[in-house]
Amino acid sequence: MTLLWDTGAPQERARELVVRSPRLARPEGGTRPPARWATGDLVEFTGDRTFRLVGRSSSLIKVNGVKVHLTHVEExxxxxxxxxxxxxLPLTGDPLAGEGYAVFWSGRHxxxxxxxxxxxxxDFPSPSRLVDLAAVPRTVSGKPDRAALLATLRPASPH
Known part of the structure; x- marks a missing residue:
């Protein structure tokens, strides 16, 4: 397998992981495998043939092998x-549970x-976490503040 990326670009910039391999499966109904495959994973390259997963470039995740579009969950x-x-929001990095998602919600009032x-x-795989909030934090442009939402999942640091 070969990782495809622009060697002249700075490595710390997140980009979509694209691979090339003679072992790529052919698409359903196709006769040949694709020459390259965009995985949908956003990564930061940390060296030759090494990278760190940053997240997904789309709202598609897999929960226990089942595809889940987080856009459809929100709809x-x-x-x-x-x-x-x-x-x-997607949750990654749990080596035991794999990929999952959290639903942050406000509406008790x-x-x-x-x-x-x-x-x-x-009708969807269960979220890994349901987080009840007084209000969903928003950025100045009115979009959900992803960093603030994900920060609610971290345990408070002891003083």
Missing amino acids: RLRARLPHADCVA NGVDESDVRAALR
Whole structure:
């Protein structure tokens, strides 16, 4: 397998992992394997043939081998829980559980509770974490603040 990246570009910049190998599987209905495959993983190259996983370039993750589009998770939550504010983010780096996702939600003040969130997601693999917040933090542009949301998952540091 060969990792394809621009050797002139700075290594610390995140980019999509693209591979080339004679062992790539042919696509369904195809007669030949692709010459290269974009994995959907965002990585930072740390050296020759080594990299660190940063995240995904799309909202597609696999939970226990099942493909889950986090965009579809959020669409379902918006449709079933219009009085709640919900954000689904991928969780990576757990060597035991593999890839999973967390749902951050706010809506208790509108009568929404955790059982409502779970019921809305009954057709999806269960999220690794459900995080009840007073309000979903937003950036100045109004988008969910991913860093602030993921920071709620870290244990508080002892003083």
